[in-house]
Amino acid sequence: MSYLSSLFSLFGGLGMFLYGMTVMSDGMQKAASSKMSKFLNIVTENRVMAVILGAGITALVQSSSATTVMVVGFVNAGILNLSQSVGIIMGANIGTTITAWMVSLTQVSGSALSIFKPEFFAPLLVGFGSFRLLFGKKGNDDLLADFCVGVGLIFIGLEFMSSAVSPYANSPVFSRAFQIMGGNPILGILTGAVVTGLIQSSAASVSILQTLALSGAVPRVAGFYITLGQNIGTCVTAMISSAGASRTAKRAAMIHLLFNVTGAVLFGILIFLMSLPFASFFQGRLSPVEISMFHTIFNISCTIVLYPFADLLVALSGKLVLETKKDKEEAENPNHYTEVEKSLIQHLDLRILESPAIAIAAAKSEVVNMARITEENIHHATDILLEEKTEEIPEIFKQEKVIDNMQKLLTEYLIHIGNLSLNEMQKLEVNNMFNTITDIERAGDHAENIAEQAKFAEEHAISFSEIGQDDIRKISKTVVESFHASIEAFEKNDLDMVVKTAHLEDQVDEMEEDMRETHIERLNSGACAPQAGVVFLDVISDLERISDHADNIAGYVKAMI
Template identity: 85%
Template sequence: MSYLSSLFSLFGGLGMFLYGMTIMSDGMQKAASSKMSKFLNIVTENRIMAVLLGAGITALVQSSSATTVMVVGFVNAGILNLSQSVGIIMGANIGTTITAWMVSLTQVSSSALSFFKPEFFAPLLVGFGAFRFLFGKKGNDDLLANFCIGVGLIFIGLEFMSSAVSPYADSPIFSRAFQVMGGNPVLGILAGAIVTGLIQSSAASVSILQTLALSGAVPRAAGFYITLGQNIGTCVTAMLSSAGASRTAKRAAVIHLLFNVCGAVIFGIIIFFMSFPFAHFFQGGLSPVEISLFHTIFNVSCTIILYPFGDALVNLSGKLVLESSKDKEEAENPNHYTEVEKNLIQHLDLRILESPAIAISATKTEVINMARITAENIRHASDILLNENVAEIPEVFARETIIDNMQKLLTEYLIHIGNLSLNEMQKLEVTNMFNTITDIERAADHANNIAEQAQYADEHNISFSEIGQDDLRKISDKVIESFNSSIDAFERNDLEAVVRTAHLEDQVDEMEEDMRETHILRLSSGECVPQAGVVFLDVISDLERISDHADNIADYVKAMI
């Protein structure tokens, strides 16, 4: 019965640890979300900046696997190139050492310092966070509560695992297993890689090793080899993530694997040969602090050693990841998607969802692109009507199909984002993008209607009077200005553009009303033929509705400012 109880405690502790990591990571991502996308934008060809960025993001999200998966997504989406990705991957390995140092705090042994041991105040943190959630303001994200509960659960989980393992620390099975791994680098590295690959978290596997080391049952050689393997095992997540991605994205995942394998081989050889003259040291017990120290030295040293060979890793990945038959076939026989839609699909990579802030930023960029295409269609349709360039009408219809497909793809991606853990501002931004996409698509429909009216006028030999043409030109120019102003407001969160859009929309309303009245008078006096009058009224109605949608877009921006 005691065996079963210990097993339950071990799994329960691991579960609390992983859940705590998730909660803390979510809280920290929300708190730093607006800055993470800015950090990404400053990554250029400067690999040192990329290393620092990778370390910073990983320290925030507490997972090198998550960072590398994001990198695969960024590369697949064309946001980063392979050279930039190398630096971020190197930095991710440094950032992940933070978790190991957090766990090392559990080894505070002095009675005078026991008050500061994490497991002592962990329940207080969970209680504080829970009360913040229960009695805080409803509808608001409490990032401090997330952080406190996450940290508390991490250390409570570690205490559970430590309590479950400690009775068996002197078991012959443990000691024999670690002795074998300490004398065989391959077995030690393989064990660390397999465990980490299975639980998909190097932070968790390092923490398990540190928990076992608390009892002094882990020899230094075995612990060092297992730690090397854990860095290889963390590559599994990115490798799985790259399945189905572009060849370039697969190369980013392979670069991550090459980097960690090279580092493990270098350090594995050094430890193996050093273990003979310093046998007493390497056979001694390993402490959690020593694991954290070795973990940090290993990752920082690997980055320093392999940093000059970043381009070589990129070239080697190109030789290892060959162009598949699918890639060749797609290049030779492009599918039914246009270039615009292909770029959209590529840029909205599901792997970017690992970072909600960057996913939202990438989506906003594509919404702006959709709006610019729509603005071009509005301008083009009006130009066709006024200049009777009916041969260009199919271009407007083709662009309308692209806009419809973009709306579908963007909506589906926003649904994915909406299911993520978002803060209140991000939720509002996603909701406003949903509404903005709808208004853009409806504005595009009205542009399509204008092109259809131009086609109808051509088929029935309908032409407008000089006054009618002048009116159409004036209102269409004002509408195009209004729609472009709304796009500027959305792109820059510009309150001045919001006000300008509202002012232009009022002018369009007045123009539409005046033109409708004067045109009806011309119809009554026989100055205009009825068929031309119907087309004219339909067109100014479509233009006025486009201006309304522009005003709606500006209102969504106003709600964000």
């Protein structure tokens, strides 16, 4: 029963640790994710800034694997190029050392210092955070509560794991296993890589090693080799994530693997050579603090040593990730995919969902693209009607299909984003994007209606009077200006554009009402043919409704400001 109880404690402790990391990183992402996309924009050709960014993002999400998966998504979506991705990948390895240092705090000893031990105040943090979540104001994010609960669970989980393995610290099984690993670098590195690959988290596997080290069961040389392997194992997640992505994205994942394998091989050789003259030191017992120190020194040293060879890593990834038949077909047939597939399927990469803020920014950019296409279709449709360019009507219908497909794909992507851990402002922004793409699509439908009226006019030899043409030209110009202003308001969160859209919408309403009255007067006087009158009224009605949708879009922006 004692063995079973220890196993349950170990499993439960690991579960609390992983869940605590998730809760804590969610809270930290909500607090800082609004700035992530801004930081990403800073990373142009400055690789040093890319390293800093990679370390910062990883420190927030507590996982170098998650950061690298995001990088694969960014590269696949065209947000980053391979040269920029190298720096972020290098920085990710540095950022992941934060978790190891948090765990090493558990080694604080001494009665006077016991109050500083994380497991001493961890229950207080969980209690404080839980009470804030239970009795705080409903409907609001409590980032402090998330952070406190997450940190508390991390250290309680570590205490459970430590308690579970401590009775077996002197077990001959542990001792023999680590002796074998210490004497065989390949086996030690392989063990760290496999364990990390299985649990998909280098932070968690390092923490498990630190827990074992806390009980005094791990020789230094074995712990060092296992730590090197853990850095290789963390590449598994990104390699899996790159499956099905573009060749460039696969190369980003390969760069991560090359970087970590090269670093592990270099340090593995160095440790093996040093362990020969200093055998007594390397066979000594490893402490959690020493693991944190080695983990940090290893990752920083690898970045410094390999930083000058970043372009070589990029080139080598191109040699290892060969061009497939599919890649060649796409290069030879650039029109193999439709415009909407090329812009949306590539740019709205599901890997970007690892960072909700950047996923929202990517979706917003594509909503703007959808709106631009719709604006052009509106302008083109009225131009066809007035200039009688009926041969261009099929182009309007073709673009309308693109707009419909964009709405479908954007809606699906926004549903994915909506299922993420978002703060209140992000939830509002996603909801507003849902409504915005609906209004944009409906505006596109009205442009299609105008094109159909142009087709009807051609088939029935209908023409407008000069007054009628001037009226349509005048109102359509104001409508397009109104729709354009609403897009500007949406893209830039510009209150001035919101006000301008509302002002133009009022003008359109007045125009539509005046034109309708004067046109009915022309019909009654016989100055205008009845069929032409019906087409005219339908067209100005469609234009007025487009302006209404523009006003709706501006209204969603106003609610955000």
